[in-house]
Amino acid sequence: MINHIPIDYYIWLAAALFTIGVLGVLYRRNAIIIFMCIELMLNAVNLVMVAFSSYLNDGAGQVFVFFIMAVAAAEVGVGLAILVLMHRNAKTVDINVLNRLKW
Amino acid sequence: MVGAQLVALLIPLFPLVGFLVVALNVKKVSHSFASTIACGSVLASFILAVIAFAQLAGGTPAIEVTLFRWFSAGGFSATMSFLIDPLSSLMLLIITGVGFLIHVYSVGYMHGDEGYNRFFSYLNLFVFFMLLLVMGANYLVMFIGWEGVGLCSYLLIGFWFKNQPYNDAANKAFIMNRIGDLGMLLGIILIIINFGSIQYAEVLPKATTVDPGTITIITMLLFVGAMGKSAQIPLYTWLPDAMAGPTPVSALIHAATMVTAGVYMVARNNVLYALSPATMELIVVIGLATALFAATIALTQNDIKKVLAYSTVSQLGLMFLALGLGAFTSGIFHMATHAFFKALLFLGAGSVIHAMHHEQDIRRMGGLKKYLPVTYMTFLIGVLAISGIPPFAGFFSKDEILASAFEHNKIVWAVAVIASLLTSFYMFRLLFLTFFGTPRASHDTMHHVHESPKSITFPLIVLAVLSALGGFMGVPEALGGSHWLSGFLAPVFAPSKELIEAHHLSHSTEYMLMAVIVALTLAFIAYAYSRYVSKGHVPAAEGAITNGLQNTLYHKYYIDEIYNAIIVRPLYWISGVFDQVVERLGIDGLVNASGKAVVAGSQSARRLQTGSIGFYIFAMVIGIVVILSVAMLAA
Numbered sequence: 093m094i095n096h097i098p099i100d101y102y103i104w105l106a107a108a109l110f111t112i113g114v115l116g117v118l119y120r121r122n123a124i125i126i127f128m129c130i131e132l133m134l135n136a137v138n139l140v141m142v143a144f145s146s147y148l149n150d151g152a153g154q155v156f157v158f159f160i161m162a163v164a165a166a167e168v169g170v171g172l173a174i175l176v177l178m179h180r181n182a183k184t185v186d187i188n189v190l191n192r193l194k195w
Numbered sequence: 196m197v198g199a200q201l202v203a204l205l206i207p208l209f210p211l212v213g214f215l216v217v218a219l220n221v222k223k224v225s226h227s228f229a230s231t232i233a234c235g236s237v238l239a240s241f242i243l244a245v246i247a248f249a250q251l252a253g254g255t256p257a258i259e260v261t262l263f264r265w266f267s268a269g270g271f272s273a274t275m276s277f278l279i280d281p282l283s284s285l286m287l288l289i290i291t292g293v294g295f296l297i298h299v300y301s302v303g304y305m306h307g308d309e310g311y312n313r314f315f316s317y318l319n320l321f322v323f324f325m326l327l328l329v330m331g332a333n334y335l336v337m338f339i340g341w342e343g344v345g346l347c348s349y350l351l352i353g354f355w356f357k358n359q360p361y362n363d364a365a366n367k368a369f370i371m372n373r374i375g376d377l378g379m380l381l382g383i384i385l386i387i388i389n390f391g392s393i394q395y396a397e398v399l400p401k402a403t404t405v406d407p408g409t410i411t412i413i414t415m416l417l418f419v420g421a422m423g424k425s426a427q428i429p430l431y432t433w434l435p436d437a438m439a440g441p442t443p444v445s446a447l448i449h450a451a452t453m454v455t456a457g458v459y460m461v462a463r464n465n466v467l468y469a470l471s472p473a474t475m476e477l478i479v480v481i482g483l484a485t486a487l488f489a490a491t492i493a494l495t496q497n498d499i500k501k502v503l504a505y506s507t508v509s510q511l512g513l514m515f516l517a518l519g520l521g522a523f524t525s526g527i528f529h530m531a532t533h534a535f536f537k538a539l540l541f542l543g544a545g546s547v548i549h550a551m552h553h554e555q556d557i558r559r560m561g562g563l564k565k566y567l568p569v570t571y572m573t574f575l576i577g578v579l580a581i582s583g584i585p586p587f588a589g590f591f592s593k594d595e596i597l598a599s600a601f602e603h604n605k606i607v608w609a610v611a612v613i614a615s616l617l618t619s620f621y622m623f624r625l626l627f628l629t630f631f632g633t634p635r636a637s638h639d640t641m642h643h644v645h646e647s648p649k650s651i652t653f654p655l656i657v658l659a660v661l662s663a664l665g666g667f668m669g670v671p672e673a674l675g676g677s678h679w680l681s682g683f684l685a686p687v688f689a690p691s692k693e694l695i696e697a698h699h700l701s702h703s704t705e706y707m708l709m710a711v712i713v714a715l716t717l718a719f720i721a722y723a724y725s726r727y728v729s730k731g732h733v734p735a736a737e738g739a740i741t742n743g744l745q746n747t748l749y750h751k752y753y754i755d756e757i758y759n760a761i762i763v764r765p766l767y768w769i770s771g772v773f774d775q776v777v778e779r780l781g782i783d784g785l786v787n788a789s790g791k792a793v794v795a796g797s798q799s800a801r802r803l804q805t806g807s808i809g810f811y812i813f814a815m816v817i818g819i820v821v822i823l824s825v826a827m828l829a830a
Contacts, residue, residue, distance in 0.1 A: 114816055117812060118809060118812060118813050118816065127667075187808065187809075188807075188809075
C-alpha cells in the first residue's frame, strides 16, 4: 500500500520538513521553538530512513529510526531541563539575551 | 692493544677536561689552581704521547681507535676515530711537549693579568683541538680540529679585547682563515663524492684509482685551506697582525703548532699530492715566493715580534717548498726543528718584552746582554739554529730542503738560498739591535730591567737544548748519520715514494752545498755585525726613511693597503648598495608589505566574527549547502 506512493514524494516531504526546521532554527529566537525545529529536522531524517527501508525491503533503516527516537527522547529530557534553568536564571527563553559568552 | 687505545683516547681528553674545569669555574678558582690544572693536563698528555711514541718506535705500526659512529647517510658514514701513526705521533710530541713548556712559561708571563684563568682555559682548549687535528683518523675529525684551532687563535689574538686594534687583528685572522677553510671543506666534500669515504685508511690506498684531474682539483682545494692556516701567499697577512695576542700565544699557536697544520695536512695526504704534479708545482712556487717575500719584509721591521712573525711566514714557505718538491720528510723535519727554535725565539722575545715593560720596538732596546744573560744565551742559540749554523737544529733540516731544491731545479735552489741568507741577516740584526751596543731605552726603564723569573727561563733553557740538539734526529748519511727521522716516518710516506722518483746527490755535492751555504751565512752574519754592532747603525724613525726600496719593504709591499683597495673597499661598497637598495627597498618592502597585508586582511575579516550565534549557524548551513551542491554536481 505504502509502495503506491512514489519515493520522490517522501523525499520532497522530508526535504520540506528539514528546511522548515533549519529556517526555524535560524530565524526564531524563542528557545522552545528552536528546540521543536530541531525535532522537526530529526523527524525529517527519520521519515526518509523509514521510506527507504520500506522501498528497499531492508529492516536496518527502521531499527535506526527506533534508536534515533530513543536518543531524541533523552535529548528532549536534557534540553527541556536546560530550558527550565534558562528561564529560572534569565526570566526569558529568548536566545539573544543569552549571549554572554560573546567576547 | 687495549692499553694503547686507552692511551690514544686519554691524550686529547686531558686538555679537554682541563679546559672544562677551568672554563666552567673561571670566576671562582684561584690563579694557581687554574695554572696547575692547565699545565698538569698538558703534562699528562705529554707523558701519554711519549708512551704512544715508545710503542710506535718499538714496532707497532699504528694505533687506531674508533670512539663511536657520528652519523651515517646512505652508504656514507662518519666515525669519531683516532689514528696514531709515526707522523701524528711526532706531531703529538711537539704539540704536548712544546705546549707544556709554553704553559709553564705563561705562568710567569701572564702573572697578574686579570684574564689569567680565561687565558689558561683557552690554551687548554687550543691544545685539545690541535690534538684532534693531528689524531683524527678521517678528514672530518681533522676538520673539527682545524676549525677549533682557528677559533682558539681568534680568541687568543683578541685576548686583550679592550684594545680595538687587537680585536681587528683577531677578526682579520678569523676571516682570512675562513677563506682557506672554504677551500678545505670543498676539498673534503670532493673526497667524499669521489671516494665514498673519509677515513684516511680507505681514501689514500684508493688514490691511484681515481681520475688524476679530480685528484688535482682536490689537492688544490685542500692546499687553499693550508694557505689560510699556514699563512702562505696570498692569505698570509693575518699572521703578522696576529702578534697582537700575548707572546706565549704567538709562540704556541702562531709559530710552533697551529700554523704548521697545513704542513701536516699536506704530508698526511702525500699520496694524493704525489699523484698531481700540477699542485706540487704550485706548492713549490707559492712556498718559494712566500719564503723570499716574507724574508725581505722582515729585513726592515722594527717590532721584535713582527720580525719573528715574518720569519715564521718565511720558514713556513720553506716547509711548503720541501713538500712541493716531494721531500715530505724534510718538510716535517723542518717543521719539528722550527717548532723548537721559533717557540724559543718567541718566548725569548716575550722575556725581553716582559723585562722592558711591554716595549716591543727594537730601536728602543739594545745592550740587554748583561741584564738578561739567560734570555740572551737561549735567544742566541735560537738565532744560530734558525740561521742554519751547524750543528744547531736548523742546519740539518734547512740543508735537507736546500739539497732537494738543488736536485729539482737550480733556480729554485738559488732563490731558497737567498731567502735563507736573508733569514740569517735579519735574525742577527734582531739579535744585535736587542742585546748588543748601548742601551737606547730611557734610564728609568733600564733601571727596572731584570732577568725573568724561573717559570720563564726554564722553558727557554729546555727549548734551547732542543734547538741545539734537535737536528740530530735527522743527520744525513753524508755526515755519517742514519737519518733516524726518515726511517721513523717511512711507513707514512712509503706510498708516495713509489710515485716520485728520488735522485740522490753524491756526497761530494752535498758537502759542497753545505760549505757554500754555511760560508755565505757567516758572511751575512759578519755584515750584520759590522753594520749593527761595529758601526752602531740604528734603523731610522718612522717617516725618516728616504730610500724607496726600504720604504716599500717597511710598509710590507703595501700588501695590506692593496687588499684594502681591491677587496675590502669594493666589498664595503657592494654592502652599501645592498643595504640601501636590496635590503631597504626590496627585502624590507616585502616584509612590511606582507605584514600590512595581514593587518588589512584581518581588519575586514574581523567583521565576520559578530558573536551572533544565529549568524554562525546561518553561515554553517550555507556552507553545508554549498559543499553538498558541489559534491552533487561533481558526482
